[in-house]
Amino acid sequence: MGREEWWRRLLLSVLRAVNRLLRQRRLHGALAAVKGFRNGVVYGAKIRAPHALVMTFLFKSGSLLGKLKAIGQATYTHSRNLAIFVFLYKGLLAAQQWLQGEKVQFHSFLAACVGGWFVFGDNNHINSQINMYLLSRVLFALSRLAVEKGYIPETKQDPFPLFAMLVWGVVLWLFEYHPHTLQPSLQSSMTYLYEDSNIWHDISDFLVYNKRSTDK
Numbered sequence: 001m002g003r004e005e006w007w008r009r010l011l012l013s014v015l016r017a018v019n020r021l022l023r024q025r026r027l028h029g030a031l032a033a034v035k036g037f038r039n040g041v042v043y044g045a046k047i048r049a050p051h052a053l054v055m056t057f058l059f060k061s062g063s064l065l066g067k068l069k070a071i072g073q074a075t076y077t078h079s080r081n082l083a084i085f086v087f088l089y090k091g092l093l094a095a096q097q098w099l100q101g102e103k104v105q106f107h108s109f110l111a112a113c114v115g116g117w118f119v120f121g122d123n124n125h126i127n128s129q130i131n132m133y134l135l136s137r138v139l140f141a142l143s144r145l146a147v148e149k150g151y152i153p154e155t156k157q158d159p160f161p162l163f164a165m166l167v168w169g170v171v172l173w174l175f176e177y178h179p180h181t182l183q184p185s186l187q188s189s190m191t192y193l194y195e196d197s198n199i200w201h202d203i204s205d206f207l208v209y210n211k212r213s214t215d216k
Contacts (some may be wrong), residue, residue: 029094036090040083048078048126059188077126080121088115128183 050207052074092111146152
């Protein structure tokens with residue numbers, strides 16, 4: 001038997017052993033945590049890389065290398081944090097279920113609280129964006145759940161226009177008079193839209209460019 005054939009058989013044996021291991025139900029909780037880590041890395045990179053690319057080249061100054069480093073760092077931080085959180089959450093979920101002998105709703109809440117404290121409790125701009133993104137979704141979901149459970153009466157008219165009115169009214173008031181309270185990327189976006197549009201000198205920075213190079 002040649003060397004290549006020996007390596008091929010060894011590889012097939014390893015793959016069969018790994019597949020047998022992955023099919024064992026008693027290891028499902030631990031293996032789910034490992035796959036969750038993998039999915040966190042991939043999903044975090046998919047979400048953060050395009051966002052960081054656009055925001056960096058639109059609103060940040062500096063060299064190309066510096067911008068690329070900033071994009072890479074933001075993508076790495078998002079992917080790492082999401083991967084670690086998923087791993088912790090699913091691991092703690094499996095541990096609670098094993099200890100109690102059954103799965104109950106409180107397990108999810110407790111596991112996520114612990115993961116959120118250790119992973120997303122660090123106050124940086126990446127975690128801030130993720131937490132605020134989740135907050136808006138949580139408030140929407142809780143409102144719908146309250147209606148479903150009968151805690152809040154279902155309105156005859158769609159409340160979404162009222163919601164939009166209040167959100168935009170408050171955020172523009174904050175931007176005009178208390179901009180330091182807003183998250184930096186939101187400040188940058190609103191500055192571009194609502195402040196930079198007040199300044200021009202001629203047709204070049206009225207339609208072609210946002211600002212002259214001397215204004216930056």
